[in-house]
Amino acid sequence: MSFYYGVDIGGTTVKLGRFREDGTLLEKWELPTRLGENGKYILDDIAASILSKTVEAGGSPSQIQGVGMGIPGPILPDGCMEVGVNVGMRHAYPARELSERLGLPLVRCENDANVAALGEAWKGGGAGFSSIFLFTLGTGVGGGAVRDGRILSGSHGIAGEIGHTTVNLTETEACNCGNRGCLEQYASATGLVRVAQRALAASQAPSLLRDIKNLTAKDVMDAAKEGDSLAGEAAAVMGRYLAWAMSWVSHILDPEAFVIGGGVSAAGEFLLGLMREEYEKRTPMLSRKAELRLATLGNEAGIYGAVRLVLEP
Amino acid sequence: MSFYYGVDIGGTTVKLGRFREDGTLLEKWELPTRLGENGKYILDDIAASILSKTVEAGGSPSQIQGVGMGIPGPILPDGCMEVGVNVGMRHAYPARELSERLGLPLVRCENDANVAALGEAWKGGGAGFSSIFLFTLGTGVGGGAVRDGRILSGSHGIAGEIGHTTVNLTETEACNCGNRGCLEQYASATGLVRVAQRALAASQAPSLLRDIKNLTAKDVMDAAKEGDSLAGEAAAVMGRYLAWAMSWVSHILDPEAFVIGGGVSAAGEFLLGLMREEYEKRTPMLSRKAELRLATLGNEAGIYGAVRLVLEP
Numbered sequence: 001m002s003f004y005y006g007v008d009i010g011g012t013t014v015k016l017g018r019f020r021e022d023g024t025l026l027e028k029w030e031l032p033t034r035l036g037e038n039g040k041y042i043l044d045d046i047a048a049s050i051l052s053k054t055v056e057a058g059g060s061p062s063q064i065q066g067v068g069m070g071i072p073g074p075i076l077p078d079g080c081m082e083v084g085v086n087v088g089m090r091h092a093y094p095a096r097e098l099s100e101r102l103g104l105p106l107v108r109c110e111n112d113a114n115v116a117a118l119g120e121a122w123k124g125g126g127a128g129f130s131s132i133f134l135f136t137l138g139t140g141v142g143g144g145a146v147r148d149g150r151i152l153s154g155s156h157g158i159a160g161e162i163g164h165t166t167v168n169l170t171e172t173e174a175c176n177c178g179n180r181g182c183l184e185q186y187a188s189a190t191g192l193v194r195v196a197q198r199a200l201a202a203s204q205a206p207s208l209l210r211d212i213k214n215l216t217a218k219d220v221m222d223a224a225k226e227g228d229s230l231a232g233e234a235a236a237v238m239g240r241y242l243a244w245a246m247s248w249v250s251h252i253l254d255p256e257a258f259v260i261g262g263g264v265s266a267a268g269e270f271l272l273g274l275m276r277e278e279y280e281k282r283t284p285m286l287s288r289k290a291e292l293r294l295a296t297l298g299n300e301a302g303i304y305g306a307v308r309l310v311l312e313p
Numbered sequence: 314m315s316f317y318y319g320v321d322i323g324g325t326t327v328k329l330g331r332f333r334e335d336g337t338l339l340e341k342w343e344l345p346t347r348l349g350e351n352g353k354y355i356l357d358d359i360a361a362s363i364l365s366k367t368v369e370a371g372g373s374p375s376q377i378q379g380v381g382m383g384i385p386g387p388i389l390p391d392g393c394m395e396v397g398v399n400v401g402m403r404h405a406y407p408a409r410e411l412s413e414r415l416g417l418p419l420v421r422c423e424n425d426a427n428v429a430a431l432g433e434a435w436k437g438g439g440a441g442f443s444s445i446f447l448f449t450l451g452t453g454v455g456g457g458a459v460r461d462g463r464i465l466s467g468s469h470g471i472a473g474e475i476g477h478t479t480v481n482l483t484e485t486e487a488c489n490c491g492n493r494g495c496l497e498q499y500a501s502a503t504g505l506v507r508v509a510q511r512a513l514a515a516s517q518a519p520s521l522l523r524d525i526k527n528l529t530a531k532d533v534m535d536a537a538k539e540g541d542s543l544a545g546e547a548a549a550v551m552g553r554y555l556a557w558a559m560s561w562v563s564h565i566l567d568p569e570a571f572v573i574g575g576g577v578s579a580a581g582e583f584l585l586g587l588m589r590e591e592y593e594k595r596t597p598m599l600s601r602k603a604e605l606r607l608a609t610l611g612n613e614a615g616i617y618g619a620v621r622l623v624l625e626p
Contacts, residue, residue: 074598077443131468145565153567154444154563154567154568155603156563156567156599156601156602158563158564158598159564159566161564161598162565165595166557178597179594179597248478248561248565249565251472251473252475252561252562252565253472253565254466254467254468254469254472254473282479283471285387285471286471287387288469289469
């Protein structure tokens with residue numbers, strides 16, 4: 001019996017999955033993310049949990065064949081995480097450190113957005129395409145590129161970090177990254193709400209959104225679908241900037257398909273519809289356009305992609 | 314004795330080089346580009362020229378080991394050039410067609426800008442870096458990405474076509490591609506002249522450029538270096554848009570270095586200086602920035618990159 005694990009480390013929980021060699025998910029569970037000591041507790045907890053799950057399932061530690069991890073933040077080509085703000089790591093080597101705890105040579109680690117892209121490319125909305133670019137529209141905007149089953153990772157660990165490309169040189173509010181006008185300020189869940197709130201404040205136009213306290217991205221998308229014009233304009237801004245970013249990715253990487261995931265992608269075909277026309281307009285050189293698909297793995301994309309790191313041929 | 318050839322097909326001339334297996338350029342020459350018959354004459358001329366050069370050099374056709382070609386236009390992954398405007402090809406398979414003429418299995422063909430990037434990555438300004446992105450600033454703006462010695466070619470043949478990314482949503486003049494606000498409209502030789510001429514027409518400010526007939530990009534760059542403020546502003550516009558495009562490439566591909574080539578790159582360090590600050594500002598997530606280098610192979614980049622296609626390990 002062989003044991004393979006995929007691990008998706010987040011700022012509040014660690015998601016884990018046990019897989020068969022053929023990529024079948026056998027069980028999944030979560031741990032709380034214990035911060036502190038430069039990530040020591042996170043890796044201790046993951047190692048202990050993997051060992052105990054292996055034994056519970058009737059195996060022994062020597063039957064663990066590989067563990068893949070996704071982790072939020074840039075990972076350098078040598079495996080170093082210089083700064084992982086959400087997981088409290090600095091100059092850490094998470095793959096090497098977990099490998100030592102498990103006495104296991106095959107531990108691999110990549111940026112979480114890239115790992116999610118690998119998961120979607122393998123088993124999700126990107127399955128069947130030779131190359132994809134995933135946009136993850138959540139609290140922030142993440143991205144990752146996969147070609148021929150492999151993550152396109154960068155020289156400095158920021159390949160796919162599309163959320164912090166500048167799309168608006170005239171923005172006055174600052175992004176979390178310190179810059180102004182990042183894609184994330186318009187196309188994330190928080191960005192969509194921000195744009196809608198600004199529009200609400202700037203006009204007296206009637207809107208379904210005026211009665212909602214604690215406005216969410218879903219509220220904006222739902223109202224837009226119902227024909228609310230203020231919500232529709234906020235959604236259109238999101239769609240236009242996303243489409244523009246897609247056109248850059250096409251001109252630089254030229255993937256076969258785009259896959260759209262993250263919480264905001266629950267808006268489904270309506271969201272894709274907001275992007276399609278502008279994307280086509282911005283890619284006149286592209287006689288055959290990239291396909292546009294929704295992600296299908298939800299928050300399992302990370303564990304699928306992570307285990308794929310150690311199941312690659 | 315083994316014969317390797319690199320061929321760089323342009324709209325007016327075809328550049329050819331004969332190489333040793335170790336990549337040493339032994340001789341180079343040019344042919345006029347004979348248009349017509351869907352590229353038939355071009356490939357006839359190349360085949361005849363390669364055969365005669367081989368015999369002249371004391372070899373026989375059976376000693377030709379490989380021919381690589383760069384060709385202007387998108388090449389699909391199956392080798393099809395759907396439309397190559399400058400070389401008059403439509404639904405052509407240039408590599409296969411040259412292979413048939415020469416009775417040689419190893420003929421490869423890629424887009425010319427990607428091939429130039431491969432040349433610079435191998436023997437030029439990008440040598441020593443594991444991944445580069447080349448900007449070619451000539452009549453248009455070309456681009457190409459190389460990682461671990463291989464071209465990153467796209468699914469629809471437009472990877473690296475950075476010249477037709479939109480950088481200005483408010484541009485009123487049209488680009489050759491039909492869109493408005495493409496990078497090429499600001500950062501090519503013709504784009505730089507266009508921006509300077511618009512500035513000259515829009516103001517009465519004194520400028521060295523006012524006395525020059527048939528203004529060239531070199532005139533604008535030279536005047537900018539001498540402190541001419543109108544020329545300096547045109548050059549700054551070019552630098553800012555290029556830097557912005559570099560920041561997209563960093564967030565999407567994250568190359569180790571950028572290499573700047575093409576006629577406008579003769580402006581040297583002055584040009585790089587126009588780009589550096591804006592690039593750093595637009596990449597706050599990038600703790601270590603990509604290096605910025607000038608191309609060194611001039612118009613031999615194409616033949617070097619082309620032969621590299623058939624010398625790859």
